[in-house]
Amino acid sequence: MATPPPAVAGMHLDEVDTPALIVDLDAFEANLRRMAEEAKGAGVRLRPHAKTHKCAVIALQQVALGAVGVCCQKVGEAEAMVYGGVPDVLVTNQIVGAVKLRRLAALARRARMGLCVDDAGNLDDVAAAAAEAGVVLDLYVEIEVGMGRCGVSPDQAAVALATRAASKPSLRFMGLLAYQGAAQHLRAPEERERAIAFAAARSREAKALIEAAGVPCPIVTGAGTGTYRNEQMSGVYNEIEPGSYIFMDADYARNRGAGNRAFDDFRHALFILATVMSRPKPGIAVVDAGLKAMSVDSGLPVVDGLAAEYIGASDEHGKLRLESSSEGVTLGAKLKLIPGHCDPTVNLYDWYVGVRGGRVEAVWPIAARGAIT
Amino acid sequence: MATPPPAVAGMHLDEVDTPALIVDLDAFEANLRRMAEEAKGAGVRLRPHAKTHKCAVIALQQVALGAVGVCCQKVGEAEAMVYGGVPDVLVTNQIVGAVKLRRLAALARRARMGLCVDDAGNLDDVAAAAAEAGVVLDLYVEIEVGMGRCGVSPDQAAVALATRAASKPSLRFMGLLAYQGAAQHLRAPEERERAIAFAAARSREAKALIEAAGVPCPIVTGAGTGTYRNEQMSGVYNEIEPGSYIFMDADYARNRGAGNRAFDDFRHALFILATVMSRPKPGIAVVDAGLKAMSVDSGLPVVDGLAAEYIGASDEHGKLRLESSSEGVTLGAKLKLIPGHCDPTVNLYDWYVGVRGGRVEAVWPIAARGAIT
Numbered sequence: 001m002a003t004p005p006p007a008v009a010g011m012h013l014d015e016v017d018t019p020a021l022i023v024d025l026d027a028f029e030a031n032l033r034r035m036a037e038e039a040k041g042a043g044v045r046l047r048p049h050a051k052t053h054k055c056a057v058i059a060l061q062q063v064a065l066g067a068v069g070v071c072c073q074k075v076g077e078a079e080a081m082v083y084g085g086v087p088d089v090l091v092t093n094q095i096v097g098a099v100k101l102r103r104l105a106a107l108a109r110r111a112r113m114g115l116c117v118d119d120a121g122n123l124d125d126v127a128a129a130a131a132e133a134g135v136v137l138d139l140y141v142e143i144e145v146g147m148g149r150c151g152v153s154p155d156q157a158a159v160a161l162a163t164r165a166a167s168k169p170s171l172r173f174m175g176l177l178a179y180q181g182a183a184q185h186l187r188a189p190e191e192r193e194r195a196i197a198f199a200a201a202r203s204r205e206a207k208a209l210i211e212a213a214g215v216p217c218p219i220v221t222g223a224g225t226g227t228y229r230n231e232q233m234s235g236v237y238n239e240i241e242p243g244s245y246i247f248m249d250a251d252y253a254r255n256r257g258a259g260n261r262a263f264d265d266f267r268h269a270l271f272i273l274a275t276v277m278s279r280p281k282p283g284i285a286v287v288d289a290g291l292k293a294m295s296v297d298s299g300l301p302v303v304d305g306l307a308a309e310y311i312g313a314s315d316e317h318g319k320l321r322l323e324s325s326s327e328g329v330t331l332g333a334k335l336k337l338i339p340g341h342c343d344p345t346v347n348l349y350d351w352y353v354g355v356r357g358g359r360v361e362a363v364w365p366i367a368a369r370g371a372i373t
Numbered sequence: 374m375a376t377p378p379p380a381v382a383g384m385h386l387d388e389v390d391t392p393a394l395i396v397d398l399d400a401f402e403a404n405l406r407r408m409a410e411e412a413k414g415a416g417v418r419l420r421p422h423a424k425t426h427k428c429a430v431i432a433l434q435q436v437a438l439g440a441v442g443v444c445c446q447k448v449g450e451a452e453a454m455v456y457g458g459v460p461d462v463l464v465t466n467q468i469v470g471a472v473k474l475r476r477l478a479a480l481a482r483r484a485r486m487g488l489c490v491d492d493a494g495n496l497d498d499v500a501a502a503a504a505e506a507g508v509v510l511d512l513y514v515e516i517e518v519g520m521g522r523c524g525v526s527p528d529q530a531a532v533a534l535a536t537r538a539a540s541k542p543s544l545r546f547m548g549l550l551a552y553q554g555a556a557q558h559l560r561a562p563e564e565r566e567r568a569i570a571f572a573a574a575r576s577r578e579a580k581a582l583i584e585a586a587g588v589p590c591p592i593v594t595g596a597g598t599g600t601y602r603n604e605q606m607s608g609v610y611n612e613i614e615p616g617s618y619i620f621m622d623a624d625y626a627r628n629r630g631a632g633n634r635a636f637d638d639f640r641h642a643l644f645i646l647a648t649v650m651s652r653p654k655p656g657i658a659v660v661d662a663g664l665k666a667m668s669v670d671s672g673l674p675v676v677d678g679l680a681a682e683y684i685g686a687s688d689e690h691g692k693l694r695l696e697s698s699s700e701g702v703t704l705g706a707k708l709k710l711i712p713g714h715c716d717p718t719v720n721l722y723d724w725y726v727g728v729r730g731g732r733v734e735a736v737w738p739i740a741a742r743g744a745i746t
Contacts, residue, residue, distance in 0.1 A: 002375060003449060003743045017472055017746045051688060073689040076376065093689065096650045096661070096705050099390055118651055119704055149690055150651040150659050181687065277469045278491055278523040286523050288469070291717040292745050296670050297686070313670070314554065315424060315716050316446040316466065316745070317522055331492055332469050343688050344664040348720070350743055369743075370376045370723055372666050372689070373390045 002350045002365075011360040014334060018275040019293040021349040021366075022336065025356040027269035028246060029061075034265055035228075035245050036065040042232040047071055047090060047221065049243030052343050054368035055352065056084020058246065063087070069112065071241045075100045076371030082111045084367060090114040090138065090221070092177055092241060094122060094150060100373065101125060105133035114138025116177045118152045123164055123171075130170035139171040140221065143206050145199035147182045154178075154206035162210040162217065175219030176210075178203040178237070184226030185251060185298075189260055196223075196230035204236045225252065225266070249342040251298040271304060271336040272345070273353075274318065276329055285329055287318040289337060295344035301337035310337060375738075380726045384733040387707060391648040392666040394722040394739075395709065398729040400642035401619060402434075407638055408601075408618050409438040415605040420444055420463060420594065422616030425716050427741035428725065429457020431619065436460070442485065444614045448473045449744025455484045457740060463487040463511065463594070465550055465614060467523060469495060471502070473746065478506035487511025489550045491525045496537055496544075503543035512544040513594065516579050518572035520555045527551075527579035535583040535590065548592030549583075551576040551610070557599030558624060558671075562632050569596075569603035577609045598625065598639070622715040624671040644677060644709040645718070646726075647691065649702055658702055660691040662710060668717035674710035683710060 006017035016022070039046035048062045050070040059070045059081055069088025072078040078089045088111060095104055095115050107113050108130070114137060117123045123139070130137045141161045144151035152158050158176070165173040183195035203220050210217045221239035223231035225248075231237040244252060247270035248263075255263045274289035290313045294301055300310045307323035318337070322329060329335075339345040350369055354362030379390035389395070412419035421435045423443040432443045432454055442461025445451045451462045461484060468477055468488050480486050481503070487510060490496045496512070503510045514534045517524035525531050531549070538546040556568035576593050583590045594612035596604035598621075604610040617625060620643035621636075628636045647662035663686045667674055673683045680696035691710070695702060702708075712718040723742055727735030 003746070006746055017470070019745050094650045096648055097390070118653065122704055144653060149687070149692060150653055152653070275469055277467045280491065280517060280523055280525070289745075291668060291670050291714075292720045292743075295664060295668075297664050314522070319522060331495055341664075347665045348743065348745075370665075370721065372392050372662075372721075373376070373379055 005351045005363045007353045007360045007363055009360050009363060013273070013355055013358050013360070016273055016353055016360065018273050018334060019289040020273045020353050021346065021351065022271040022273050023352045023354045024269045024271065025354045025361060027267040031246050031266045031269055032061060032065055035242060036067070038232070039240060040066060044232050044237065045239040047239055047241050048246070049241050050077060050081055050368070052243030052346065053246060054080065054346060054366050054371065055364055056081050056086055056367060057364045059084065059086045074371055074373065075103045076373050077368040078104065078107055078113070080368035080371055082107045086111060088112040090140070092116055092179065094118060094142070095126070096122060098125070098129070101129035102133070105129045105135055105137065108133065108135035108137055112138065114140060114174060116140045116142040117161060118142045118150050120161060120164060123161060127168040127170050136170055136172050138174045139165045140174050140177045140219070141165065142177040143203065145178045145180050145202045146195055147180050149181070154202040155209065158206045159209050159213050162215045163213055166215045173215060175217045175221065176203055176206055178220055178222040179241070180222065180227070181224060184224040185255070186226070187255055192227050193230055196227050196234065200231070200234035200236040207236070226255065244342050247342045249298070250302045250338045250340045253302070253338070268304070268338055270339065270342055272301065272339060273334055274337055276331055276333045276335070279331060282327065283322050285320045285322055287320060287335070288316065290317045291315050293348065294337065294339045295341050295348070297344060298341035301339050304336040304338050306335050375723045378724045378736045380733045380736055382733050382736060386646070386728055386731050386733070389646055389726055389733065391646050391707060392662040393646045393726050394719065394724065395644040395646050396725045396727045397642045397644065398727045398734055400640035404619050404639045404642055405434060405438055408615060409440070411605070412613060413439060417605050417610065418612040420612055420614050421619070422597070422614050423450060423454055423741070425616030425719065426619060427453065427719060427739050427744065428737055429454050429459055429740060430737045432457065432459045447744055447746065448476045449746050450741040451477065451480055451486070453741035453744055455480045459484060461485040463513070465489055465552065467491060467495060467515070468499070471498070474498060474502035475506070478502045478508055478510065481506065481508035481510055485511065487513060487547060489513045489515040490534060491515045491523050493534060493537060496534060500541040500543050509543055509545050511547045512538045513547050513550045513592070514538065515550040516576065518551045518553050518575045519568055520553050522554070527575040528582065531579045532582050532586050535588045536586055539588045546588060548590045548594065549576055549579055551593055551595040552614070553595065553600070554597060557597040558628070559599070560628055565600050566603055569600050569607065573604070573607035573609040580609070599628065617715050620715045622671070623675045623711045623713045626675070626711070641677070641711055643712065643715055645674065645712060646707055647710055649704055649706045649708070652704060655700065656695050658693045658695055660693060660708070661689065663690045664688050666721065667710065667712045668714050668721070670717060671714035674712050677709040677711050679708050
């Protein structure tokens, strides 16, 4: 039931059917290289998050540039990555339920697999599933470092889970997941710096307590596009998990400038190609891309390359206010939108249309689209 | 690349993998019957909107209860409906572009097909595509009746398009689309009544002008779940297009009570089944359903059957604040969420899991999921 691809390699961009999810390959590849160089320069492992792209074709390019593997949030995403040839996948999330744990353990026959826990009973279930499948899973303890979502306190609670993991023959205790996702989109550099300094301090304490209990804790992993430099320089994190840097989005763009170098270093590489389908009156154009073509949870999209503002989304329509210089836009005109939030927008599409120099060069399947179990 | 179904017929609800899109079949069927009776009682044609369900299995049930056919917004949706056996589809939208018009015209070999225009050049393109395919398409002129989106003024502009359509051998001019979607979610009954009274008056004028120009204008179509009674009683609309009534959602539920009978008559029939995956501290539970499991454009989901509030969605997590009576909820517990907005939420899933009496009775493909071209 996948939708047909909206383009064929060799087409001009103008011939692509709409709405379509467009990747500017030059910008995308520059982003991939940039982050690979950053991580290498800082001496940290790069494990990009595949929840952003959901596409093994992209994951393999990240690995080819030096990434140790990828992160996923869901078993279904991990399946798409492993079946697509990715050799090392960490599910940066709790996996609850016997069916899901069996699926995850089965993947460990084909790739190095890890996951996170924040509950002793769940840890036992993970260990049992791995033992049943005859595999060893990498096990990370998720600690709460200021985000207020999942994770145990970075104190004796973390030590208890780490020692429990270390006692299970079917688990390989690898370290800590210390993700401060709430810091990614803070507007001021000092706010982000403060949040990650706090997260790093808590991670350092937890690691010290665990090692004091006699359990090696080699990896502290976390970070996202908005703060990865802070984690890199913390001296605590030795693996980073950025996802959005490959595409960027309108919400990240709002943090550009004013010393926000992390944001300025990456270019917009993801666009929605849309068609003007109605010009009901002067100053207004309606395009064929609405709530089913983009996620608006982090704000409306931004119009690229045309003096116009996207002012309203309904299910299948987008309403644009045109500046006078754009009044000449006619029915059938195609234009590009920068989505407000890249991850849930990508999840609406089956295909990336990779474009270079105005021509379609690649049509990549988003194999983990909708893979939420 | 469809995701595997999260359930098999015969399963207990507790065995369904999560997140999953659940249809309460008793409530759903009651909603179908209710709307069919309403339309029949009012003497108007019922043409439910398939943009809500995107599933021919559901469309055929609506037709079996007396609907004349369905509406769609996109050619891809229409393809899924026609290939699934629906005999009459109206695309309540402008279709712009040669490739899309060819696809639509091709469907007219298998079903009665219609679409809307608000532009003379586009009307000519539609006529040419129909002629090229050797078919006749139903043609409706969309008029602007207060929503401020697409459509021409209900004056000589509408007359000009109607007479132009009537002159084309490959088009069958059927009447007017007069959709006031902005009225569907107005909170007070009087506001909705006023908005539809205005829309009905403009539609009456346009129809009179067109008929005065010698062009029969048999159909005035429009309406949604929030206002369909107003259109039904207007004496102008003779076809209604409600979609959401089959499922309802949390945003429609906010209009319940206080004389809002249209809302009280329909039951919640659509739920997200989610699993508790973390209990990081007292009073908080985290479930496995976030922005990729539901659309939050009209607000966060409502927890069903548990004293708890869904207070935050990230991409793959939902954070719940538990009332003290719900403190006993444990890891692995499954619970139901009522999505804020049904249409874009359905578009995230490949399968409906139909449940009756706690058992899975049906697993229906959402064949037009992602069909946005």
